[in-house]
Amino acid sequence: GAVVSQHPSRVICKSGTSVKIECRSLDFQATTMFWYRQFPKQSLMLMATSNEGSKATYEQGVEKDKFLINHASLTLSTLTVTSAHPEDSSFYICSATGSGWETQYFGPGTRLLVL
């Protein structure tokens, strides 16, 4: 149990376009979802935390207008990278947890390349 999926797994886009990444909890209700960014050979950097039906809480230094997060249901959260630029190229990973759960369950990640 506790499976999280992400789509797409890889995306290549042109600079200036917007990209949407979906994160789904397949077999549980995810009251909280998290979005991380990971650079090569580095740790996970938390970007934002979102609770279902509420606005996301962004970490310091993360531009909320650039990284739009929507958590419209208990099984789906989306991250939209608006007006993407090459420096936004990275590995984006979501995770999800249920109410009161200690553990986060991670998705497989999305590799974004902005040309």
Added chain:
Amino acid sequence: QQQVKQSPQSLIVQKGGISIINCAYENTAFDYFPWYQQFPGKGPALLIAIRPDVSEKKEGRFTISFNKSAKQFSLHIMDSQPGDSATYFCAASPYASGGSYIPTFGRGTSLIVHP
């Protein structure tokens, strides 16, 4: 300020050997300590976790040792196998209001197990 310090950054072990990864934390409010395993291009997967009320937890070849007074915990991989080659992250989290555990991750250890 790094709240969870992980070492070593990289580790090379022969097949059948013991791999040991150490983490130290500062925040005494942390009360949940998971370890994650991440293969290249994939999301992290929960490996094993411990609460501070026990000093050791073992699951198969994986053991967490926890020293509350020293604020240190470590992962031991017994009989290391080439398939264990991956990046390992320790994490620590306090219980947050609203029921969500938001972990702080260590910087990761790249483990290579030679056949």
